[in-house]
Amino acid sequence: MKRISKDSPLPLYYQLKEILEDMIENNILEPGDPIPTERELSEMHSISRMTVRKAIMDLVNEGLVYREQGRGTFVTDTESKLKYQLSKLKGFTKVMEEKGLETETKILHFELKEATKKVKNHLKMEKNQVIEIKRLRIVEDEPFAIETVWIPYDLCPDMSQEMLENNSFYSLLENKYGYYLDYAKQTIEPRILNEYESDLLTVEESALALLFRRTTYLKNGRVIEYTKAVYRSDKYKHEVILNY
Amino acid sequence: MKRISKDSPLPLYYQLKEILEDMIENNILEPGDPIPTERELSEMHSISRMTVRKAIMDLVNEGLVYREQGRGTFVTDTESKLKYQLSKLKGFTKVMEEKGLETETKILHFELKEATKKVKNHLKMEKNQVIEIKRLRIVEDEPFAIETVWIPYDLCPDMSQEMLENNSFYSLLENKYGYYLDYAKQTIEPRILNEYESDLLTVEESALALLFRRTTYLKNGRVIEYTKAVYRSDKYKHEVILNY
DNA sequence: TATGTTATATTGTATATACCAATATTATAT
DNA sequence: ATATAATATTGGTATATACAATATAACATA
Numbered sequence: 001m002k003r004i005s006k007d008s009p010l011p012l013y014y015q016l017k018e019i020l021e022d023m024i025e026n027n028i029l030e031p032g033d034p035i036p037t038e039r040e041l042s043e044m045h046s047i048s049r050m051t052v053r054k055a056i057m058d059l060v061n062e063g064l065v066y067r068e069q070g071r072g073t074f075v076t077d078t079e080s081k082l083k084y085q086l087s088k089l090k091g092f093t094k095v096m097e098e099k100g101l102e103t104e105t106k107i108l109h110f111e112l113k114e115a116t117k118k119v120k121n122h123l124k125m126e127k128n129q130v131i132e133i134k135r136l137r138i139v140e141d142e143p144f145a146i147e148t149v150w151i152p153y154d155l156c157p158d159m160s161q162e163m164l165e166n167n168s169f170y171s172l173l174e175n176k177y178g179y180y181l182d183y184a185k186q187t188i189e190p191r192i193l194n195e196y197e198s199d200l201l202t203v204e205e206s207a208l209a210l211l212f213r214r215t216t217y218l219k220n221g222r223v224i225e226y227t228k229a230v231y232r233s234d235k236y237k238h239e240v241i242l243n244y
Numbered sequence: 245m246k247r248i249s250k251d252s253p254l255p256l257y258y259q260l261k262e263i264l265e266d267m268i269e270n271n272i273l274e275p276g277d278p279i280p281t282e283r284e285l286s287e288m289h290s291i292s293r294m295t296v297r298k299a300i301m302d303l304v305n306e307g308l309v310y311r312e313q314g315r316g317t318f319v320t321d322t323e324s325k326l327k328y329q330l331s332k333l334k335g336f337t338k339v340m341e342e343k344g345l346e347t348e349t350k351i352l353h354f355e356l357k358e359a360t361k362k363v364k365n366h367l368k369m370e371k372n373q374v375i376e377i378k379r380l381r382i383v384e385d386e387p388f389a390i391e392t393v394w395i396p397y398d399l400c401p402d403m404s405q406e407m408l409e410n411n412s413f414y415s416l417l418e419n420k421y422g423y424y425l426d427y428a429k430q431t432i433e434p435r436i437l438n439e440y441e442s443d444l445l446t447v448e449e450s451a452l453a454l455l456f457r458r459t460t461y462l463k464n465g466r467v468i469e470y471t472k473a474v475y476r477s478d479k480y481k482h483e484v485i486l487n488y
Numbered sequence: 489t490a491t492g493t494t495a496t497a498t499t500g501t502a503t504a505t506a507c508c509a510a511t512a513t514t515a516t517a518t
Numbered sequence: 519a520t521a522t523a524a525t526a527t528t529g530g531t532a533t534a535t536a537c538a539a540t541a542t543a544a545c546a547t548a
Contacts, residue, residue: 012501048502051502182488186484294531314500
């Protein structure tokens with residue numbers, strides 16, 4: 001097992017957090033299991049109990065464990081973990097992956113072009129160049145959604161079709177460009193498919209669908225994408241979790 | 245201003261938290277403003293810096309303030325507060341109220357009846373009696389949505405139409421019955437209105453709408469309501485915030 | 489004027505310690 | 519066998535202290 005190093009530049013509480021996260025991730029600690037007590041962890045790793053508490057409180061805030069005074073600290077059960085994760089911003093591929101579904105993406109269109117006024121507005125940008133990408137999302141060999149994404153050219157000047165074919169957009173942003181995602185505003189509307197769309201999605205014309213519009217912000221405040229996506233409604237039910 | 249009492253049964257950090265929350269609520273501390281430094285608060289209230297930190301860290305986790313090492317602690321700006329609040333479970337009236345819109349509710353139907361199998365399933369209950377309520381939601385004098393709610397009779401045996409006419413459902417649950425709401429699962433689908441619905445909503449027949457199905461859970465794990473609601477889509481755009 | 493340095497203020501991390509509160513367990517009395 | 523009391527365990531609150539990391543302002547120097 002990983003151990004805590006006092007020489008590491010990482011804070012001690014953070015190292016402990018990682019250790020516990022790993023154990024939960026790898027099911028060494030299973031949902032419902034108690035984790036070692038504060039005093040045990042403190043002795044085990046030769047760090048103070050207060051430092052242990054800091055690590056555990058972080059995990060509580062992240063929803064991985066919960067505490068009961070007098071009883072102990074326990075790994076959150078999967079049901080509640082799902083509840084926690086469902087209101088998070090995640091890419092299409094990742095969402096489907098977590099449901100155990102196989103996905104495929106066909107890029108229908110990849111173009112560097114002048115931004116229309118509307119798109120510029122959504123992207124809150126000065127310059128005029130945007131990358132426009134149209135993709136067909138396929139789940140378990142069935143066409144599922146049509147996405148059109150606009151990205152400010154100056155934020156990803158060397159983005160290519162090939163890169164997108166081999167990586168998810170969000171992972172590119174994080175790993176290649178070093179951007180930190182913050183949040184997205186999304187609106188949902190009902191929609192009747194036009195001929196082009198129903199054709200691509202292999203449903204009868206004028207079928208019902210959901211239209212999502214999403215504007216995604218980086219930590220630095222800039223808009224990194226504006227996306228319009230139509231999801232066929234016969235195969236897909238949009239689900240959200242609302243916490244009180 | 246409120247002061248901290250060492251004799252209070254409430255923890256010191258909690259009292260400080262309330263004081264700061266009040267100051268933010270009443271705009272004594274405005275969005276973007278720095279709050280007093282940890283050492284200042286520590287001296288002002290004669291409590292230790294660590295206790296001050298605990299109070300502030302709670303506020304950070306609740307999204308009311310954010311911290312920058314070396315600079316200070318600042319009141320979250322309204323934009324981010326909105327972002328934080330939008331993924332919360334709230335009643336219809338409260339949501340509209342916060343947007344500054346006037347609402348009205350007409351109860352179309354209030355009945356104690358046998359639950360159908362589907363409803364029983366959604367409510368995860370043993371007994372058969374449910375209260376079925378149908379309401380027309382009106383915003384700024386325009387019909388907006390039609391809601392049908394099913395509530396397990398045993399959880400609210402003395403619920404009456406009159407009570408609902410004078411209070412919001414969620415506030416009744418909290419204040420009259422002492423139930424604690426936990427979270428809700430909600431699905432969203434596109435829908436074409438039938439004659440009855442389009443009539444009530446005063447839109448042309450077969451207009452587009454959004455159908456929400458919501459199952460709400462209490463802290464004790466029981467389902468308190470199953471709701472189906474159709475919202476007209478010409479006046480209403482459903483908006484959600486996704487955090488990364 | 490520009491640039492690097494120093495001082496200062498702020499939050500962040502970490503320890504040691506003490507006692508409190510809630511719960512679980514064990515021992516005891518009936 | 520069952521209730522009650524005592525004890526141990528576990529997380530919760532609170533203090534005092536020291537040093538690290540970061541940001542800003544003041545200052546010195548080329």
